[in-house]
Structure formats: C-alpha cells, structure tokens
Amino acid sequence: MQRIALLLVLLAGVCLSAAEPTITLPIRFHITQGAKMTVKGKVMENWVLPADLTGPVLAEVNRIWKPAGIQFVVERAQAEALLKPANFAELIQVVENSKRGEEEIAGSGRTVAIAKLLDPAQRHPSAMNVYLLPYIGATYQGYANIGGKQAVIGVWTDKASGASKTPVKALLVEPEPMKVGSLARTIAHELGHNLSLQHPDKSEVSKVGRLMGGGKQGYALTEEEIAKARKTAQKHAAK
Numbered sequence: 001m002q003r004i005a006l007l008l009v010l011l012a013g014v015c016l017s018a019a020e021p022t023i024t025l026p027i028r029f030h031i032t033q034g035a036k037m038t039v040k041g042k043v044m045e046n047w048v049l050p051a052d053l054t055g056p057v058l059a060e061v062n063r064i065w066k067p068a069g070i071q072f073v074v075e076r077a078q079a080e081a082l083l084k085p086a087n088f089a090e091l092i093q094v095v096e097n098s099k100r101g102e103e104e105i106a107g108s109g110r111t112v113a114i115a116k117l118l119d120p121a122q123r124h125p126s127a128m129n130v131y132l133l134p135y136i137g138a139t140y141q142g143y144a145n146i147g148g149k150q151a152v153i154g155v156w157t158d159k160a161s162g163a164s165k166t167p168v169k170a171l172l173v174e175p176e177p178m179k180v181g182s183l184a185r186t187i188a189h190e191l192g193h194n195l196s197l198q199h200p201d202k203s204e205v206s207k208v209g210r211l212m213g214g215g216k217q218g219y220a221l222t223e224e225e226i227a228k229a230r231k232t233a234q235k236h237a238a239k
C-alpha cells in the first residue's frame, strides 16, 4: 500500500514538472571596447572573448538556472565600442574612483556614468542585454535593473579583498567556496535581478549558499524564487 502511495507521489511529481516547460530567454552579450581603467596602478581592459561567454560561462549559467526550468541562449556575443562623449575621461574616472558602499542597483555616480557609455543602438529590443566592462567600481561585480532586461558586469574585481588590494581578473566559473568571484555566477545573479529577484536579508541563516545572497553565497534558488523568476521569465519571453 505504501509503495502504491509512493508511486502516485512520484507520478504526480513527473506530471507536475512536465506541465512546467522550460522557458528559454535570449541574451545579447556586449563586450565593450575602448576603455582603460586604472585602479591602484593596475591598468584594466576588457579581456573576455566571445567563446568564453558562449562556452563555459553560458554552460554554468544554465547549470545554475536549470532547477528553475529557465535556460538562456546567446543571441550574439559581440565586441562593441563604448560611446565617446566629450566628458569620456571624466566618466571613466567616476567609475575608477567609486567607493565601496554606494548603492548597488541604481542611482550612484558610477551607474549613471556607465549608462552614458553604453550605445543604445547596439541594444537588443527584446533579449536580455548583458554588458561587460573592464571594471564597474570598488567591490562590485555586477548590477542590474530589477524585472528589466539589462545587466552590467565587471571583468576585473576587487570584491574579495574589499577593494584593499588591486583588482584581479574574475574567473569564468568558480566552484564553491567562492574566493575570487566568477563571471558565470555574477551573470546568473544579475539575471536573477532581471527576473525580479532581490537579495535576501543578510541575517537570514541558511545552510545552503544562495544565488541571490544572504547569509551564505552559493548557487541555490528557493521554491519561492523559482516561482517568481518563472513568472517574470514568461513575461520577458512573450515580448
């Protein structure tokens, strides 16, 4: 009798997952060119290749998002020039000199400065647009608009040292425990913001490391996060 009950539970599980199809979202990667950023004497340029993104990084992002039934495909991974407004050098300096503790999501000087460098003509109208810059400010690896379709990632990072040391190249992927920071996790995390997820309370004690942060960093998504992300992903996919 118990076995039959267990079988029914298993069957119900199979039917449930079959009823929730995988949602596929396209990404356009913008590998920005033309900016050299210098912090503590380290001159940083963009070093990422399209094959890094379409290969190991995409595979890891999709591994992380698989439990949510959300997968990403690369529409294009292109090198593209940053805009060169008259105050270009000044805008770069704002990013180089930004300090730890400034607002992550929007409204700080660095995010405003970076927005003025991104070419709107290169933006895909409906795909997720992920921009890679050499560096995006002290201790930050990425930021994104919540529920939107744009994320900005730094390929050099000083997060691990709290900006007390010179920035280092981010890893493409990184197993736990996270010591340097990886492009794959940062992109997966920022896509989480694009799919309406926010950071959990830092005080939240968790045994598993979570993609969106909290007490411990990792790759896990909660059932609630999955439901919320799928809802936004469906909206994104429909447009």
Ligand SMILES: [Zn+2]
Pocket (backbone or CB within 6 Å): 104, 189, 193, 199
């Ligand atoms: Zn975040």
